[in-house]
Amino acid sequence: MLNRFMTYGFCFAILQLLIACGPAAEENSAPIVGEQTASDNADEAVAEAKTLILAFGDSLYAGYGLAPNEGFAPELQKALNDAGQDVRVHNAGVSGDTTAAGLRRMDFVLDSLTKKPDLVLLGLGGNDLLRGLKPSDTRANMEAMVQKLSDRDIPVMLTGMLAPPNLGKEFSDQFNVIYPALARKYDVKLYPFFMDGVVGRSDLILPDGIHPNAQGIDVIVERIALDVELALKG
Template identity: 35%
Template sequence: MLIVGDSLSAAYRLDTRQGWVALAEQQLRVEHPGFELINGSVSGETSAGGLARLPALLDKHGPDWVLIELGGNDGLRGFPLARLEANLSEMIELAQDAGADVALMQIRIPPNYGRRYTEGFEKLYPSISDSYDVPLLPFFIEEIALDSELMMDDGIHPNAEAQPLLADDMKDHILELLKH
């Protein structure tokens, strides 16, 4: 499974071995010895950046699954929702054309971007998921983000203590995807 995400999956300001992707892979390999989680995440990544990098990642790794965890940086920069929708849709199509199953993660942004933009942003993910009939995973840091003890001083990124919790949660979601 290829994870194409941003700093939330790239282990921002941590050793990548401490990040949820590496920790989840260790857990998943216990039950599925040949399983590999490929972390194609980059801090600061937008949907346009992920789209630009995706063809090379697909060629290099040939994943069975692609999990797209992108859009937060688009939202934080106030990018047009139509552009985000087009980029995520094209990523799904590219991954499917390469023979991979795709899952999309719901992303949330702070409410200070205005009600219309924030609501439109949140509704975009279920709409894309429905349009392409791909699983939609819940925003994985939702509960963690409410606990300042589990967040870095920037209030945006989960800290090292949060990573095992994220790994446990994501492991369960990934196992559910693998059943299908």
């Protein structure tokens, strides 16, 4: 699957994506006007559903540039509900988050929920690529988050990111093994590349040329929903 994305088109598109995912510095990640981020308080509706999924990531999860009901979390919830699953998907995506920023806020987000999640979708790492952070640091942060969730007995599904080839073969080789290696080590589910099916498709991207539009989100959800259902079954 990785070879499908190692092309010039992928490189250009993914670099644009990374720029969008990480405009804010780690120390100052205040949202821009109109930007969607994780809610400060837990969604009161989650307690009404049998199953709670926590979508913990960056702008790709947050629904950047979309109406509140068009982002990844609400569209995934709709797809799962339509499939007969009594599920709520809580949006904990924050634009600009690196893996380090995600690690810092994870305990707060988990503690703020009204119930323990039945599954956490964990999708971070794109902003680490943008900043040129060491793959070893990215891996350490991702592993620490997976370990936190494991310690709380919360199942995890990783949604991976891929390094663009212009960063060099050595860097790419070190980065691209992070998600598969953690999935194997902790026996968690893996969706290799979150933007599969959308990268390079201008008709599925917002006018900014970067983020998925509503149709792009539909493609992502269509591709990932079955994996999420399987992850819920254990």
